[in-house]
Amino acid sequence: MSLILLSRQIRSTISISNTQRLKNGVTQKAVFGFSAIRYSYLARQSHSVATHWYTDSTMGSNGLPSNGVDRHTTKVFFFDIDNCLYPKSAKVHDRMADLIDKYFAEHLSLSWDEAVRLHKEYYQNYGLAIEGLVRHHQIDPLEYNSKVDDALPLEGIIKPNPQLRKMLEDVDRSKVKLWLFTNAYVNHARRVVRLLEIEDLFDGITYCDYAAQPLICKPHEKAFANAMKDAGVENVDDCYFVDDNYQNCKKADEIGWHTAHLVEEGVKVPRTPASKHQIRSLEELRNVFPDVFKKP
Known part of the structure; x- marks a missing residue:
């Protein structure tokens, strides 16, 4: 799968406003608190994605942003x-673990105890529970993300x-x-x-x-x-x-x-x-x- 490496090396300027994801050359909206960010697009085979950013604010007298x-x-x-x-102590991990356990139970039709056990097994085996879910159950990873990571009440x-x-x-x-x-x-x-x-x-x-x-x-x-x-x-x-x-x-x-x-x-x-x-x-x-x- 061709993913996009976002870099600061070219001159095109893109105004952005919501969350960004670039894949197979398709640009979606992005947000990171900047009014404008310069990107270049370099497709490569990889399974992580990098985003580089810097603002269009005035350069300092020392030649640095x-x-x-x-x-x-x-x-x-x-x-x-x-x-x-x-x-x-913020217990974000605990809240996320509860949402993951809930996802396992609901989407795999498991008892709570079995959901907790399988979640732990996949985390230990793969480093991420989602990898086990995708490998063995063909779940939609972005739907999972919406039910788990994006569902966390981080603002509070x-x-x-x-x-x-x-x-x-x-x-x-x-x-x-x-x-x-x-x-x-x-x-x-x-x-x-x-x-x-x-x-x-x-x-x-x-x-x-x-x-x-x-x-x-x-x-x-x-x-x-x-x-x-x-x-x-x-x-x-x-x-x-x-x-x-x-x-x-x-x-x-x-x-x-x-x-x-x-x-x-x-x-x-x-x-x-x-x-x-x-x-x-x-x-x-x-x-x-x-x-x-x-x-x-």
């Missing part, structure tokens, strides 16, 4: 989204986090790109960062396209290779990564990324660390990766 991003930087800091940019749960924004603003954007890397579908991912009021700080996002088969998502090694290609980085030593998922961090560490496993306060610390760095809060990134932050 107003958010300070140097588009020729070589280092990339990849951020997971769910249970990473907001805390587990996720609020702006000034401390998070300040930490991201303190990254030295003349040397480092900020990139979102998630197993969620694009609708959910963009809702979260919009509600956190940090969408303008990121260069782009690599997300899991639920309509593609097979699904290639973290912790599959190809997902990390796709993210590097999407973000325009070639050397694993130039990749920085933070995620709350043990397996995702373990794989990133194995392939050579500078990795920090987020194990927030109240969460049991794993007996064997997933990666070299283990942190209790995103603020600790300043200490474990001081080279990516602005000097005091």
